[in-house]
Every structure is written in C-alpha cells, then in structure tokens.
Amino acid sequence: MPSIIIARSSQEYRAREDALAVACAQAGWPVLMTPHLYHLAEASPIWQDVTALPPSVVIVSALHPRPAEWLLRKHGVAGMVLAEDIRTLDALDDVVERLRQFGHPPCADVTVREVHASVGQRWYPVIDSERCRHCGQCAQFCLFGVYAMIDGRLTVRQPDRCKPGCPACSRLCPHGAIIFPLYQDDPAIAGAPGCVMTPDPQVVARARTRLQAKAPVSTPVTDELDALIDELDALAQRKD
Ligand code: SF4
Ligand code: SF4
Known part of the structure; x- marks a missing residue:
C-alpha cells in the first residue's frame, strides 16, 4: 500500500494539490503534504516524516519525475518510488487510476496530514x-x-x-x-x-x-x- 506525498510548489498549483490530496484520501491512500522538497533544508525534521512512510511512496511535486525520485532517495527513501509532476498532471481521476495500479489502497478512512516549515529558495545539484x-x-x-x-x-x-x-x-x-x-x-x-x-x-x-x-x-x-x-x-x- 503506497503513501502519497504531495509537495507544495507555488500558488499556481495549490488548488490542484488540494484536490489531488482529497481525491487520494477518498480513494483510501494516506496523504502527507509537505513544503517544496527541493527547498527543504537538509536538517529539516520533515525528512524524517518522509522516510518513516511505508516502503512504497508516490511523490507528486513540481519537479520532473527523475530529480524528484533521486531527491527522495538521497534522503533515505529506499523502496519503490513513483514520481508524478503536478505541472503536467492530467485529469485527477486518471491520476488516481494510475496510483491504483501502483498499489491498492486500504479500505479504512484515511486523512490528509500537512506538515509545515518555512523554506527559503535553494539551488544545488x-x-x-x-x-x-x-x-x-x-x-x-x-x-x-x-x-x-x-x-x-x-x-x-x-x-x-x-x-x-x-x-x-x-x-x-x-x-x-x-x-x-x-x-x-x-x-x-x-x-x-x-x-x-x-x-x-x-x-x-x-x-x-x-x-x-x-x-x-x-x-x-x-x-x-x-x-x-x-x-x-x-x-x-x-x-x-
Ligand atoms: S560547478 Fe556545479 S556544483 Fe559547482 S557551483 Fe557550478 S553548478 Fe554548482
Ligand atoms: S562527473 Fe560527477 S556526477 Fe558525473 S559521473 Fe563523474 S562523479 Fe558522477
């Protein structure tokens, strides 16, 4: 059963991020919403929240899938990772269907949890x-x-x-x-x-x-x- 991470990006995509979070939770996946992961400080405790998730992770962010995946791996995510780019996401139903193929959700009620941190602009390889x-x-x-x-x-x-x-x-x-x-x-x-x-x-x-x-x-x-x-x-x- 995968966990969904939705990393906040900019105001432009906020409504889409919120709608996706609700759609995923309704479908039965636990959702963790974080600040923009690229800008998150190396020492931020939010990385511990991310690495404490179950082994299969879906990351939705305003990054291309390859850097999004390697960013998670650099911080210790070792299991399966599916990365989606919020900037190019198509209809939410299609996305939820794709997630279903990645791993079936549990049938229990799940919630959306959002963690906050102030993040500056970072630039690094x-x-x-x-x-x-x-x-x-x-x-x-x-x-x-x-x-x-x-x-x-x-x-x-x-x-x-x-x-x-x-x-x-x-x-x-x-x-x-x-x-x-x-x-x-x-x-x-x-x-x-x-x-x-x-x-x-x-x-x-x-x-x-x-x-x-x-x-x-x-x-x-x-x-x-x-x-x-x-x-x-x-x-x-x-x-x-
Ligand atoms: S050479 Fe590469 S790592 Fe060094 S400052 Fe330039 S971009 Fe950054
Ligand atoms: S140039 Fe740097 S990143 Fe590229 S293969 Fe060599 S060590 Fe790795």
Whole structure:
C-alpha cells in the first residue's frame, strides 16, 4: 500500500494539490503534504516524516519525475518510488487510476496530514546515482567545494555553496548524472523525461584548459567561475 506525498510548489498549483490530496484520501491512500522538497533544508525534521512512510511512496511535486525520485532517495527513501509532476498532471481521476495500479489502497478512512516549515529558495545539484560512475570530474571542476569524493564515491557535501543559477558541471558530466531541477533554459539539465544531458566535448575541453592551472580552492572564486559559466553557456548555445 503506497503513501502519497504531495509537495507544495507555488500558488499556481495549490488548488490542484488540494484536490489531488482529497481525491487520494477518498480513494483510501494516506496523504502527507509537505513544503517544496527541493527547498527543504537538509536538517529539516520533515525528512524524517518522509522516510518513516511505508516502503512504497508516490511523490507528486513540481519537479520532473527523475530529480524528484533521486531527491527522495538521497534522503533515505529506499523502496519503490513513483514520481508524478503536478505541472503536467492530467485529469485527477486518471491520476488516481494510475496510483491504483501502483498499489491498492486500504479500505479504512484515511486523512490528509500537512506538515509545515518555512523554506527559503535553494539551488544545488541532484545526482542520479544510477548514472553516476564516481569519476570525480565534477568535484575537480567545481570551484565552490560543493562536491567531495569520499571513499571513491561522489558526495554532494556542501549543496548550499552551489552558485544560484549555475548548471555548469551538468554540462561536463560524462554520464548525464547531474540534474538542476529548477534550471529553465534546458530541459535536459532539469531532468525532463526523454532528455539526456550529454557532455559537449568542446565545452569539456575548454573547461579543462581553463581550470588546468588552478589548484583546488576552499573559497569561492566568483569572477573566475562567472566567466567560465558564461563561456560554457555561450558554447552550448552555439551548438543548439
Ligand atoms: S562527473 Fe558525473 S559521473 Fe563523474 S562523479 Fe560527477 S556526477 Fe558522477
Ligand atoms: S553548478 Fe557550478 S557551483 Fe554548482 S556544483 Fe556545479 S560547478 Fe559547482
């Protein structure tokens, strides 16, 4: 029996989120409504509510399904995950029918529980761990110390040091594993269905050349990174 998580997004989708919550509860699934999960602080106790749910989870959020799933997995959800994007949901009846195929609801009365927290705007990479091969190129590339290689495995150690709006390392990953779910200019970087981010060899070569002379740093080198991001974006656009 799955639990439904409906992550609040913006005012635009509020009525749809509420209607879906009621429809799911009426159909017999317990519903947990949370703030926007991407913006939720790493230390928020709401993550404990999420990971305490039964093993099968349906997440409905204003994110593409792939980043939504990896966000949950990063925070410890280990069972089956079905992710739905509230922005593209069709008729609620169809959605409820799809959920029925994922797992049958119990026949008891269930309620909608909403948990609240004040959330700021965050910006950080979400890693698709099925694709990541732990090559470490992103960790080498990032000047802000967002990533670390620990025991040969890539970790997003300091997500909030990521530069807002910067998607540069996603263009370099050889396996399309780095997702910036809120990036609007390229659906592949945002992890949209059917889109795979493939590295642009020209961009990779240019980035390597620019960074070759640089020793790892512990403090942001904003001007250098800004210039590099502009250069990568310009190169990527020329390829489009
Ligand atoms: S560049 Fe891609 S594959 Fe390599 S460690 Fe980073 S995310 Fe993983
Ligand atoms: S987007 Fe930029 S700042 Fe953020 S992790 Fe990647 S390289 Fe570092």
